Amino acid sequence: MTSSRPTKTVTTASPCPTRRPRGVGARRLTERRARCCRSATCTDSVRTAPVTTVELTARSSRTRTTGETVSSLSVEVAHDTVAQQEIAHEQEFVDRVYTQLALSTKNAEALAHEGYGRGRLGHEGGLVERDAMVFQAAKRIATLNAAHEGLVFGRLDLDEVTGRGEGPRYIGRIGLRDENRDSLLVDWRAPAAAVFYQATAADPQGVVRRRVLRCVASRVTAVEDDLLDPEADAAGDLPIVGEGALMAQLSRARDRTMHSIVATIQAEQDKAIRAPSKGVVSISGGPGTGKTVVALHRAAYLLYSDRRRYETGGVLVVGPSGVFMRYIERVLPSLGETAVALRSLGEVVDGVRATRHDDPEVADVKGGARMAELMRRLARQAVPDAPAELRMYYRDDWIVLTSGDLSRLRRQLLSQGKRNRQLPRVAATLLDAMWRQVTGERGRERGKEEFVDQMLGTQAFVEFALTWWPVLDAAQVLGWLADPALLGRISEGILSDEERALLSRTWSDDWSVADVALLDELRYLLGDAPERRDDENDPLAHLVDENMPELTTITDREFSRGPAMVRTEDDGYAHVLVDEAQDLTPMQWRMVGRRGRTATWTIVGDPAQSSWPVPAEAAAAREEALGDKARHDFHLSTNYRNSSEIYDFAAAYASRVGLEADLPHAVRSTGIAPEERQVADLRSGVREAVAELADAVAGTVGIVVPVARRAEVQGWLDSWPEHAEAAAGGADARIAVLIGLDTKGLEFDGIVVVQPEEIEHESATGRATLYVVLTRATQRMITLTA
Numbered sequence: 001m002t003s004s005r006p007t008k009t010v011t012t013a014s015p016c017p018t019r020r021p022r023g024v025g026a027r028r029l030t031e032r033r034a035r036c037c038r039s040a041t042c043t044d045s046v047r048t049a050p051v052t053t054v055e056l057t058a059r060s061s062r063t064r065t066t067g068e069t070v071s072s073l074s075v076e077v078a079h080d081t082v083a084q085q086e087i088a089h090e091q092e093f094v095d096r097v098y099t100q101l102a103l104s105t106k107n108a109e110a111l112a113h114e115g116y117g118r119g120r121l122g123h124e125g126g127l128v129e130r131d132a133m134v135f136q137a138a139k140r141i142a143t144l145n146a147a148h149e150g151l152v153f154g155r156l157d158l159d160e161v162t163g164r165g166e167g168p169r170y171i172g173r174i175g176l177r178d179e180n181r182d183s184l185l186v187d188w189r190a191p192a193a194a195v196f197y198q199a200t201a202a203d204p205q206g207v208v209r210r211r212v213l214r215c216v217a218s219r220v221t222a223v224e225d226d227l228l229d230p231e232a233d234a235a236g237d238l239p240i241v242g243e244g245a246l247m248a249q250l251s252r253a254r255d256r257t258m259h260s261i262v263a264t265i266q267a268e269q270d271k272a273i274r275a276p277s278k279g280v281v282s283i284s285g286g287p288g289t290g291k292t293v294v295a296l297h298r299a300a301y302l303l304y305s306d307r308r309r310y311e312t313g314g315v316l317v318v319g320p321s322g323v324f325m326r327y328i329e330r331v332l333p334s335l336g337e338t339a340v341a342l343r344s345l346g347e348v349v350d351g352v353r354a355t356r357h358d359d360p361e362v363a364d365v366k367g368g369a370r371m372a373e374l375m376r377r378l379a380r381q382a383v384p385d386a387p388a389e390l391r392m393y394y395r396d397d398w399i400v401l402t403s404g405d406l407s408r409l410r411r412q413l414l415s416q417g418k419r420n421r422q423l424p425r426v427a428a429t430l431l432d433a434m435w436r437q438v439t440g441e442r443g444r445e446r447g448k449e450e451f452v453d454q455m456l457g458t459q460a461f462v463e464f465a466l467t468w469w470p471v472l473d474a475a476q477v478l479g480w481l482a483d484p485a486l487l488g489r490i491s492e493g494i495l496s497d498e499e500r501a502l503l504s505r506t507w508s509d510d511w512s513v514a515d516v517a518l519l520d521e522l523r524y525l526l527g528d529a530p531e532r533r534d535d536e537n538d539p540l541a542h543l544v545d546e547n548m549p550e551l552t553t554i555t556d557r558e559f560s561r562g563p564a565m566v567r568t569e570d571d572g573y574a575h576v577l578v579d580e581a582q583d584l585t586p587m588q589w590r591m592v593g594r595r596g597r598t599a600t601w602t603i604v605g606d607p608a609q610s611s612w613p614v615p616a617e618a619a620a621a622r623e624e625a626l627g628d629k630a631r632h633d634f635h636l637s638t639n640y641r642n643s644s645e646i647y648d649f650a651a652a653y654a655s656r657v658g659l660e661a662d663l664p665h666a667v668r669s670t671g672i673a674p675e676e677r678q679v680a681d682l683r684s685g686v687r688e689a690v691a692e693l694a695d696a697v698a699g700t701v702g703i704v705v706p707v708a709r710r711a712e713v714q715g716w717l718d719s720w721p722e723h724a725e726a727a728a729g730g731a732d733a734r735i736a737v738l739i740g741l742d743t744k745g746l747e748f749d750g751i752v753v754v755q756p757e758e759i760e761h762e763s764a765t766g767r768a769t770l771y772v773v774l775t776r777a778t779q780r781m782i783t784l785t786a
């Protein structure tokens with residue numbers, strides 16, 4: 001372990017604000033390490049590199065032989081021995097925890113078994129008991145199973161006052177008690193675990209030593225210590241080992257999924273995670289500051305702290321794309337939480353799954369706030385294929401409802417509420433208007449009641465009513481816009497001719513991500529149809545079922561795609577978490593807002609990374625979605641993703657092109673600056689750069705290309721035999737080709753940026769997209785220009 005450490009001094013970027021100078025030699029170095037806190041402004045713990053092997057190992061093993069001359073070798077041996085002893089010691093405890101976990105799982109299984117037994121008692125109470133017991137047992141088993149990996153990760157040694165002789169306090173992904181019901185493991189979200197994240201050297205809060213245990217499955221592989229209060233350990237009884245859990249965690253190779261940071265949450269992040277659940281919590285910060293991962297831990301925290309409310313009401317997590325949702329999907333289950341709906345913006349509406357992106361200029365039109373008015377007009381239109389007038393003969397009279405009459409009746413019905421909710425009133429409204437035209441003596445004499453009876457028994461009338469006012473589905477209504485004449489008519493004063501031309505070409509294929517917000521708008525404008533058409537005021541109710549299928553129009557059949565959407569009344573959640581919030585269009589804010597009318601919210605974003613061209617409009621829509629809920633703002637200031645070399649490069653770009661970026665401080669240096677290469681042949685340039693990065697890093701490599709080159713570059717990659725294995729596996733491939741927008745929220749160990757200028761000029765917000773791309777690499781980055 002020690003042999004691979006660097007032996008050169010790397011200067012500290014800024015001194016730890018909490019550091020107090022102390023003695024000299026090995027002891028001094030121990031103190032210096034120990035004084036490093038988890039404050040984001042403290043760069044000591046992460047930037048102070050080892051000074052020499054002797055000093056470093058002396059520091060790490062805390063060999064208390066002050067005054068003695070020790071050789072490098074002997075100190076290293078001492079260090080390794082101490083570290084191994086500590087690991088062995090922790091392993092004993094971890095083994096005990098896993099034994100208890102197995103026992104708890106067995107108990108939960110026995111409870112489920114007993115529950116099934118109750119169900120066989122043969123009375124209703126037994127069945128209710130069975131369901132409750134089996135449900136509780138299943139939940140417990142799922143939690144215990146999910147927590148298996150890295151179950152124990154933290155240990156606190158407290159001072160005498162705070163610890164009150166309780167011994168070390170161990171922190172884990174879930175809480176566990178031993179057979180005597182004594183606490184064995186404290187859930188990381190419990191108040192008793194908060195000091196694990198919040199204690200600093202300046203304010204140790206009773207913590208003498210904080211230890212992170214690194215495990216592979218149930219095996220302890222390393223321990224990493226912070227001595228927060230050396231004075232409380234004046235006798236030096238607590239060994240201090242390791243290089244710092246945070247740096248170890250940050251330097252790990254990246255795979256295609258995000259991991260929980262439960263062992264290394266930093267103090268400023270912890271504040272946002274544990275913020276009270278009221279109102280809206282906004283988490284801002286530049287690239288790589290942990291906004292996403294913090295928000296996910298917050299969701300887990302909320303579920304823990306108010307399980308009844310959030311599990312019953314539901315937690316919705318909204319992210320930019322399917323790729324991103326797959327990237328984050330393992331974080332919450334690894335924290336024992338599975339009851340969360342993860343939806344990309346194309347999947348927010350139940351029953352709809354859109355992945356296709358429109359061209360930027362089309363998406364900009366579809367996302368604009370003015371589309372709300374367009375949808376309002378659309379929802380009031382006559383059904384395109386419905387008959388334009390009604391003609392019936394009754395006794396001595398021809399009754400004619402002209403298209404003008406029908407328009408008036410449509411407006412009359414719409415003035416009474418949402419379109420689908422009017423179904424029970426349709427027949428009566430038509431019949432009233434028709435009855436006014438019955439003037440012949442025979443008709444009047446027999447009265448309205450007989451007229452109504454006769455009409456309702458007439459196939460032509462029933463067919464007309466059902467076709468004129470069918471139950472409308474949002475997908476079918478949005479499909480009406482494929483007709484350029486209709487689009488032209490209703491977009492008067494809203495869209496320009498150019499915009500109309502752009503849009504009319506887009507609704508012939510499957511729904512795009514931007515269409516989903518329009519569908520949702522229509523769902524709410526149209527309203528839910530009455531649950532069953534058995535309303536006693538609806539004279540057509542008994543006729544509907546047998547008539548409906550035949551009366552569906554051609555347009556209906558063409559544009560009703562996929563499974564039916566769920567009713568709007570089932571849309572609400574108890575908590576809504578929006579990631580990459582800077583990218584939501586006004587229409588998407590309206591859609592997400594409807595899910596959180598009575599919810600608490602967590603909103604995460606960085607305006608400089610926004611790909612929406614009219615920020616003021618999106619801000620207004622966001623304010624409307626959040627209403628007058630109280631706001632609580634948190635800001636994260638440290639970049640944990642990029643090496644400082646890569647982030648400096650990206651930050652310089654942001655300043656050069658005038659992005660008003662929130663520039664965080666990147667804490668990890670690799671000594672390797674990004675490379676800007678000019679190449680004569682792009683294909684061989686990409687091949688070379690990819691090979692180089694694939695060799696240099698252990699984890700993932702992303703090739704980011706302009707939209708127009710995606711297929712071409714993917715073709716190149718597929719044809720290179722040396723990368724065949726790494727490029728296989730679709731979303732899980734180690735080497736992948738992506739466009740700029742698809743990189744949002746993701747990260748790779750190495751990034752090759754192909755033709756950055758083209759990416760910049762791809763859309764009105766291309767500079768922000770390129771800034772996002774430049775902030776995705778953890779270790780190495782090469783830009784290629786041909």
Ligand SMILES: Nc1ncnc2c1ncn2[C@@H]1O[C@H](COP(=O)(O)OP(=O)(O)OP(=O)(O)O)[C@@H](O)[C@H]1O
Pocket residue numbers: 246249250258259261264265266269285286287288289290291292293294606640641744745746747775
């Ligand atoms: N306290 C921490 N300990 C270890 N790793 C961390 C910590 N905080 C953040 N990270 C890591 O830093 C990386 C960036 O985190 P994340 O993606 O949440 O940042 P972000 O602010 O959402 O980034 P962006 O806005 O650029 O998409 C992730 O790999 C995450 O696991």
